[in-house]
Amino acid sequence: MTGRSGLADVGEDVFGAAYEQHFRAMVRFAYLTTGSAAAAEDIVQEAFVDLYRRRDAVTQPQRWLRRAVANRCTSWVRRRVLERRHAFTEPPPHAAPPGEDAAVRAALRRVRPRQRAALFLRFYLDLPEREIAEVLGCRPGTVKTLIHRGLAALREQLDD
Numbered sequence: 001m002t003g004r005s006g007l008a009d010v011g012e013d014v015f016g017a018a019y020e021q022h023f024r025a026m027v028r029f030a031y032l033t034t035g036s037a038a039a040a041e042d043i044v045q046e047a048f049v050d051l052y053r054r055r056d057a058v059t060q061p062q063r064w065l066r067r068a069v070a071n072r073c074t075s076w077v078r079r080r081v082l083e084r085r086h087a088f089t090e091p092p093p094h095a096a097p098p099g100e101d102a103a104v105r106a107a108l109r110r111v112r113p114r115q116r117a118a119l120f121l122r123f124y125l126d127l128p129e130r131e132i133a134e135v136l137g138c139r140p141g142t143v144k145t146l147i148h149r150g151l152a153a154l155r156e157q158l159d160d
């Protein structure tokens with residue numbers, strides 16, 4: 001073994017050591033940057049997966065990891081800022097389709113996302129099940145189930 005300066009020289013043993021030695025510190029770093037424990041762990045895991053793939057080319061794993069985690073955190077934060085900026089907000093009352101009231105919109109928000117998507121595509125855009133299946137990446141039978149369960153959940157929400 002030639003030392004811990006690079007993964008190219010010693011392969012997977014040093015990768016394992018780098019993982020043991022740097023994982024927790026990288027997660028702390030990512031958590032402080034993102035404010036999300038789940039995102040921090042995901043970001044660091046992705047960085048280690050990339051490091052493993054590049055282990056023959058990386059000569060300074062700790063330095064490489066810090067940079068990789070920092071870049072991923074920056075991307076994650078930017079994405080969250082954009083999501084918040086473009087988040088769905090309640091449309092003004094005059095923008096709602098005729099016959100739709102606030103209770104229906106509120107109930108729709110509490111239906112599971114895939115069911116809500118299927119309901120929207122079917123009843124707002126009037127798409128056939130075949131096209132909904134293409135949009136959602138599932139089978140037409142799954143679309144029928146999503147719509148059926150979505151309508152049941154919507155009824156339940158409106159009855160409460």
